[in-house]
Amino acid sequence: MDNSPGSGDPGWVWVYGSTESGATGGAIKYKLWDGTSGQLDANRGKTNSAGTNSAIKQFQACINFSTDGWSYQSCGAWVTFG
Template sequence: MFFRLCMRLSLEIQEEVMRMSHMEANSMRSTRLVKRLSVVVATVAMAALAATQTASAAQLYVEHGGTQVQVDTRPLNGAPSWIWIYGSDSAFGGYVRFHGADGGTGKLSVGPGEAVAVNVHTTVTEINVCTVWEWNGLSTCGGWRGV
C-alpha cells in the first residue's frame, strides 16, 4: 500500500513537471530536480516495502474454534520468538502448544476473552492451537503448523 502510494506520488510529480515545462523558461532544471525527487521517493518506498516483507515473512496467524494465535520468529525486540494468544468469548478459553528449535516445548493458556503476549527464549518451529469447550477441560485442537 505504501509502495503504491509513493509510486503514484512519483508519477504525479513527473506529470506536473511536464505540464510546468511548457510554461517555464527554466523547465529543464525543474524537471531534473523533480525527477530526482521522484527517484528518491520510489527508493524510500522500495526500502519500506522490503523491510515490511522481511518482518512479516516471519509471522504466522492461526485461528481454531475462536482461539487466535500469532507467532513471530523475528519480533525485532531481541527475543528469538514472540507468541500472542486470545481465548474465545464463546468458549472456556484456549491454549497453544509449541516446539522450539532447541528441542524444548511449551504451552501458553488463556481464559475466555483474555489475551496474553510473551517472549519465547527459543525460535518457535511449530504450534498447535486448541480451544477449551467445557469447564472440565474438553478441548479440540487444530493440526500442528510449522512457523
C-alpha cells in the same frame, strides 16, 4: 512476558481466549528449535503473550471448553515453520 514481538527475543507467542459458546479460553502449544516445548493459555475473552528463548518450530492453536462439568481441549493441526 513479552508484549512486543520486536523486543529481540528469538520467538514470540500470542493467544486469545475464545468467546465461542461453551468456551472457557484458548491455548497455543508450541515447539521450539532448541527442542523445548510449552503451552500458553488465556482465559475466555482475554489475551496472553510471551517471548521464547529459541525460535518457534511448530505451533498448534487450541480452544478450551467445558461441557456438563467436564473440561476439554480441542486443537487444530500443527503448523511447521521452515
